[in-house]
Structures are given as structure tokens and as C-alpha cells.
Amino acid sequence: MLIRLNELIGPDRRTRWKIIFVSGGIIASWGIIREALGGSVRDAQIEATMVGAIAFFAQCFAYCSKRSGIAAPLPIGAFPRRFAVAAGVLLFLSLVPAPLLNAEILRRRLKDLSLRPLSPDTLEGIKEVVDTARVQRVVLDPNVIAKVGSEIINSASSSTGDNEYAKRALDEVMNYRSFSNFNSGVFENMKIGATTGPGDGAQWLTVKHGEWLLVHDTTIVLDAEKGEVGALWVQYQQETAPNVGVEYHNIIFKDCKIEYRSRSVRLNQVIFLNCKFSIGLTTERGRRLAAAILSNKRGITCCA
16 A cells, blocks of 8 residues: 555555546535535535545555556655645645635525525525625625615515515624724714713713714613603704704714614614614515615715
């Protein structure tokens, strides 16, 4: 077997590269098939790498088990450079492009799902894709995101009752849109005045004219009334009366959980950064608010 191994890593270049390319093809094929069957991208990547490694060593063992065609035994030298290069190529094929392959697989799968009828399976698939993209920080096509979100909203408006699949899928799409808004230059030319973080119950804040309020790491119920948990009361300078859970102006919500039920609420220049949403789709107000969040404008202005 040692003689055959020395042939494999020495003069038999054709077989050596055949083994490498066959193993690489098995890795790619396994990953594509597992992903197409609905498995997670991460699991498909791990399984494909393991199967490719097994195929590589199985081919090497099968080659070394055959009788050598060389009459005189070859000297067994030190660990050859060519074998190290071959192993490195296999490792590169299986591991290095993985983040790029993950991103491309997610983009392709979301585009494919966007062309299907919005069945419960399709909605669940959309939810899983955008959630994975957000966790792995993968950039998806904003036009496809907007198209998927609009179709879910239109589907909800034409259906009767509460479609939980549509709500969960749309919440995840809005979560991704909010995540994609987050970048280092978002606070440029903004004068941040008051800042508030985690808190229990309602919060009362005063914001000076022309300043922005930064709200982070807390749960906000946009349409909460006075005394309700999650209410945010903002009084703006030069106003005669406080604004209680009705209008939000020049506010940045960062890393917040945003909830909305059905009451009237007004947003004027509001930014959501890496927030998570729970918005009902059974009312026209909820659907209008979801559409505004998906518009991905620097400052959202809408009435719900």
C-alpha cells in the first residue's frame, strides 16, 4: 500500500487530480441537494464537507489497495510537497468559499420563493431564509425583499382572518430590512438629544426642537395608551401638550422590539435600526405601517 501511495502522490498525477475533482464535485453536489431539500445552509455545508472528506479518503484507500504496476518498489521519501498542495486544494474547495456560497444560496432561494404562490410552506421558507441572512449578515437584493414584503401584505389584505404564517414571514422580512438599515453613517448630520434604554412600563421624555431621540434595547408598543406597558410618551419643545403614544417625530429606534396592534399612530421621520417587529396584518392600519417600514427610507413618515 505504501508503494501505491507513493505512486499516487508522485508520478500518477492524473489519478491524483481525478480524486481531488471528484471529491470537490461530491461536496458541491451534496450541499446543493441538501439545501434544495429544505435543510439549513449551515447543516448542508457541514455535511457536504464531511461527505467530501470521506469520499477523498475512500478513493485514496481504493487506489492503494490495488496491486502496483511498477516492478521495482519505489523509495518512500519524505512527505511530498505535491500531496500537501493537493490536500490544500481540497480544503480550499470545501471551506474557503463557504461564506460566498452561503450568500449566493440564500439569494437564489429567496428569489425562487418569491416566484411561488404564497402557500404556508413558501411563507415558512421565506421566514427561514431572511432570518438566516440576518444572523449571518448576508446582503440580499433589496428589490427582492421589497417584492416579497409587498406580496405578503397584498395577500394578507385579500384574505380573511388572521394568517399567522403571513404575519411571521412579514415580521422576519421587516426585521431584515431594519437590520440592513444599520450602517456606520446613519447618525451623520443628526443631533442626538435625549437617549433612553431598557425600562419597565411607560417612559416620558422631552426632546428639544431639531434634535433626535435615540431609543435602544427596549420594547415599544407604538399604539400603547397612557399607563400601558411599552408606551413611549414624547413631549417636544414648543408644544403645549405632551404627545402620548400617538405621534413619533425624529426618533431612532435601535435594537428594539417594536409592537403594533390596531390603534391610530403617526410617524414622522422615524428610523428603525436592527429592530424586531410584531405587527398585526388584520387591519388596514397595520398593513400601511408594515409597507412604510419596508420602504427602507432614511426616515419613515406615515399614518396608521
